[in-house]
Amino acid sequence: MNKLGFGFLRLPRTDPDDVTSIDMARACELVDAYLAAGGRYFDSAYTYLGGASEKTLGEALAKRHPRESFEIATKIPSYDLKDHQQCWEIFEEQRRRCCVEYFDTYMLHWLNDKNYIDCENFDGFGFLREVKAKGFAKRIGFSYHAGPELLDRILTEHPETECVLLQINYLDWESPTLRARECSEVVKKHGKQLLVMEPVRGGALAELPPKALAKLEEAGLDQEQSIASWAIRFVESIPYVDTVLSGMGSVEQIKDNVRDKEPLTEHEWNTLLEVAELLRSEIAVPCTACRYCEPHCPMNISIPEHLALMNQLARAPGDDWKLRPEYNRLNETRGKPSECIACGQCQEHCPQKIAIPDWMKKVAAGLEQ
Numbered sequence: 001m002n003k004l005g006f007g008f009l010r011l012p013r014t015d016p017d018d019v020t021s022i023d024m025a026r027a028c029e030l031v032d033a034y035l036a037a038g039g040r041y042f043d044s045a046y047t048y049l050g051g052a053s054e055k056t057l058g059e060a061l062a063k064r065h066p067r068e069s070f071e072i073a074t075k076i077p078s079y080d081l082k083d084h085q086q087c088w089e090i091f092e093e094q095r096r097r098c099c100v101e102y103f104d105t106y107m108l109h110w111l112n113d114k115n116y117i118d119c120e121n122f123d124g125f126g127f128l129r130e131v132k133a134k135g136f137a138k139r140i141g142f143s144y145h146a147g148p149e150l151l152d153r154i155l156t157e158h159p160e161t162e163c164v165l166l167q168i169n170y171l172d173w174e175s176p177t178l179r180a181r182e183c184s185e186v187v188k189k190h191g192k193q194l195l196v197m198e199p200v201r202g203g204a205l206a207e208l209p210p211k212a213l214a215k216l217e218e219a220g221l222d223q224e225q226s227i228a229s230w231a232i233r234f235v236e237s238i239p240y241v242d243t244v245l246s247g248m249g250s251v252e253q254i255k256d257n258v259r260d261k262e263p264l265t266e267h268e269w270n271t272l273l274e275v276a277e278l279l280r281s282e283i284a285v286p287c288t289a290c291r292y293c294e295p296h297c298p299m300n301i302s303i304p305e306h307l308a309l310m311n312q313l314a315r316a317p318g319d320d321w322k323l324r325p326e327y328n329r330l331n332e333t334r335g336k337p338s339e340c341i342a343c344g345q346c347q348e349h350c351p352q353k354i355a356i357p358d359w360m361k362k363v364a365a366g367l368e369q
């Protein structure tokens, strides 16, 4: 049942405050361990880690392994494009960064209501078709962050689409805002290949609060299985899922994820959906730490780290004194949440639609002295 792809969004760094400071020696070690375990699918995007993700694929993967031993999927930012000339410039830069002649999968990044209209205006799908016709991509598609109605419309208007990348995990499966199950059913209805991102929801499903953990133990959580592996099994158990992307930061994590796993039983599946209900009532902010917001913040605030602190504070409101040192450390070299000017730039780029300026006020109120 192994459908695991390597998501290149969260890579080891030499400087925790600089997303581009990739620890190349460790990245090479991870790439080698994943290939040795039988993996071959790597997923990146033009904007991931300020461009460092694609460059790392070039250095750690393409320059060190035969082209036929791996597949690369990457994406062009649908939200920043004007015309085909600009698309080709970005595409050529991506090929240079990744050190490859062609991509196995090439996608428009992050279609939603607004980006789809922008994309139609510069004929983004026409560009994808050209890339494929020239032999520079074996498969074309898009990543998607909106509701099932628009997804149905896009797939009807663009039958040339071969694959769709969706955020699916047991927390979002029945979420009234993300509607992951409904979106996945639209992809299935159109007969497209379904790729999954965020199966562990940016790490949020790798550690669980005691009540949720107790439920998993009741369902037979084996001590040898990690909590994250249950989240991976959930999405791998969906029969029409083609590939599941996971960002992996250690060789142990790779071995844990790549190992063949049994599909979930109906009882286990339902237990995870019960755990999701519990988590929804406990998680204050549904941030996945994707960092799409960060480059747009004029005050240079470490938004995902502050939202993670907010979640910890929501679970244990008396722990502000424990969290304050980390809050202060984050603010030593970056902007403070109290300096947020509520410009809303971050929120426009958040796939989870989080009201970030409001949360910045709450973090500052809870942790700043």
Ligand code: SF4
Residues within 6 Å of the ligand: 296, 297, 298, 299, 300, 301, 303, 339, 340, 341, 342, 343, 344, 345, 346, 347, 356, 357, 360
């Ligand atoms: S609203 Fe605040 S956190 Fe968001 S981009 Fe503007 S200054 Fe940064």
Ligand code: SF4
Residues within 6 Å of the ligand: 286, 287, 288, 289, 290, 291, 292, 293, 294, 303, 304, 307, 349, 350, 351, 352, 353, 354, 356
């Ligand atoms: S706030 Fe939104 S855009 Fe920023 S890291 Fe979290 S989920 Fe991603």
